[in-house]
Amino acid sequence: MKISVIGCGYLGAVHAASMAELGHEVIGIDVDQPKIDALSKAKAPFYEPGFEGLLERTLATGRLRFSTDFADAVGSKVHFLCVGTPQKRSEYAADLRYVEGATESLIGVVAPGELIVGKSTVPVGTAARLAELVEEKVPGALLAWNPEFLREGFAVQDTLHPDRLVYGLPSGTDGDTARALLDEVYETIVAAGTPKVEADYATAEMVKTAANSFLATKISFINAMAELCEATGADVKLLADAIGYDDRIGRKFLNAGLGFGGGCLPKDIRAFMARAGELGADQALTFLREVDNINMRRRIRMVELAREVCDGSLLGKRVAVLGAAFKPNSDDIRDSPALNVAAQLQLQGAVVRVTDPAAIENSRKLWPQLDYADTAEEAAERADAVLVLTEWQDYRDLDPAAFGRIVKQKRVLDGRNALDREAWTAAGWSYRALGRRAG
Numbered sequence: 001m002k003i004s005v006i007g008c009g010y011l012g013a014v015h016a017a018s019m020a021e022l023g024h025e026v027i028g029i030d031v032d033q034p035k036i037d038a039l040s041k042a043k044a045p046f047y048e049p050g051f052e053g054l055l056e057r058t059l060a061t062g063r064l065r066f067s068t069d070f071a072d073a074v075g076s077k078v079h080f081l082c083v084g085t086p087q088k089r090s091e092y093a094a095d096l097r098y099v100e101g102a103t104e105s106l107i108g109v110v111a112p113g114e115l116i117v118g119k120s121t122v123p124v125g126t127a128a129r130l131a132e133l134v135e136e137k138v139p140g141a142l143l144a145w146n147p148e149f150l151r152e153g154f155a156v157q158d159t160l161h162p163d164r165l166v167y168g169l170p171s172g173t174d175g176d177t178a179r180a181l182l183d184e185v186y187e188t189i190v191a192a193g194t195p196k197v198e199a200d201y202a203t204a205e206m207v208k209t210a211a212n213s214f215l216a217t218k219i220s221f222i223n224a225m226a227e228l229c230e231a232t233g234a235d236v237k238l239l240a241d242a243i244g245y246d247d248r249i250g251r252k253f254l255n256a257g258l259g260f261g262g263g264c265l266p267k268d269i270r271a272f273m274a275r276a277g278e279l280g281a282d283q284a285l286t287f288l289r290e291v292d293n294i295n296m297r298r299r300i301r302m303v304e305l306a307r308e309v310c311d312g313s314l315l316g317k318r319v320a321v322l323g324a325a326f327k328p329n330s331d332d333i334r335d336s337p338a339l340n341v342a343a344q345l346q347l348q349g350a351v352v353r354v355t356d357p358a359a360i361e362n363s364r365k366l367w368p369q370l371d372y373a374d375t376a377e378e379a380a381e382r383a384d385a386v387l388v389l390t391e392w393q394d395y396r397d398l399d400p401a402a403f404g405r406i407v408k409q410k411r412v413l414d415g416r417n418a419l420d421r422e423a424w425t426a427a428g429w430s431y432r433a434l435g436r437r438a439g
């Protein structure tokens with residue numbers, strides 16, 4: 001099938017290459033010329049394991065192309081909308097200007113019988129509004145909403161082998177046509193027995209924001225327990241293991257630590273609250289405000305803990321920050337808890353050196369005032385404290401004995417409960433973590 005993918009960011013670029021992998025003929029379109037040039041040369045504009053290999057493979061088949069020209073979408077049977085929906089600058093609501101702009105551009109190229117498929121995370125009600133617009137301007141062209149659940153770091157795997165497919169469909173025969181086209185696109189995935197949920201637009205839109213809100217709530221729940229553990233001397237890691245054995249609860253997403261960041265969870269819960277307010281249902285989501293509060297308090301607590309271990313003052317103390325990305329296996333620093341903490345430490349007088357296996361280049365652009373080191377060893381030279389704020393495998397694998405010879409003071413703060421406490425304390429380190437006793 002001929003497919004166009006509008007927007008070649010994280011979601012769109014991976015989707016375009018994955019659709020080509022499934023055998024379709026795909027054109028990926030984006031206004032950003034350097035991004036299109038990079039993708040056309042099989043260079044990923046972001047760090048994502050496995051993505052460059054997929055790009056290389058699919059570009060070589062001739063089934064995948066990238067372009068900045070919307071006219072190249074003419075003739076595609078299905079057009080995927082994969083543009084970003086960031087948080088508005090001065091409020092919680094989502095900024096829909098890219099979704100609206102891309103839809104208008106698509107209206108100029110789409111023909112009756114073709115299907116526009118929204119994948120971006122949007123406030124509930126958006127699809128119905130866009131469908132009306134499409135119907136008015138190009139009668140016979142259709143719109144469906146098909147949210148995406150990929151995780152950064154596992155984007156290729158999640159796109160090609162999703163947990164489920166969700167189709168938000170128009171009603172009546174239009175719904176049948178849209179379903180048939182989506183089934184054709186995802187034939188291989190459907191044939192593999194992937195669960196499929198067919199719904200109206202509003203439900204499909206809400207599945208995405210509800211899922212991300214649940215994940216954020218789960219993380220903040222365990223971080224709230226960590227606050228209590230700090231007050232009582234209990235151990236949040238053991239607590240998470242123990243409650244996680246109950247498979248109604250499950251151990252996944254119960255890792256206490258610095259909390260959630262990134263380009264999705266924080267902005268999605270805020271946009272969801274804003275939309276609930278517009279709909280007069282704000283009470284339903286007031287708990288998400290607390291989820292957000294708990295999450296933000298962890299960053300403040302981490303700074304306090306650093307001050308505590310530095311004998312009560314950060315002034316002039318050398319602090320090594322290991323990790324800048326919002327999570328491991330990513331170079332994404334959007335709303336990164338690690339960088340937030342690093343910046344606060346520096347503002348409070350510490351001499352901070354940040355390192356990360358993949359995110360230094362991005363960090364330098366956004367936080368030029370921070371000092372960066374290429375390796376953990378370099379960052380930790382003569383440090384008064386070492387903070388592990390993103391749980392890269394490289395940091396889990398550090399040898400505490402050898403690492404201890406680099407620093408001035410053997411004090412480690414494990415912001416992600418990722419280190420082997422016994423090994424570090426055995427090597428003479430004082431070990432502190434969120435939600436756990438000092439070791």
Ligand code: UGA
Nearest residue numbers: 148149150151152219253254255259260261262264326327
């Ligand atoms: C998230 C969702 O997991 C995806 O399903 C969704 O498709 C995506 O957002 C999106 O909306 O596009 P992602 O932002 O890649 O994916 O990151 P997650 O793996 O969900 O992690 C989010 C944050 O939570 C990270 O900062 C991570 O360190 C933190 N986290 C995660 C914890 O603090 N504890 C945990 O137990 C798990």
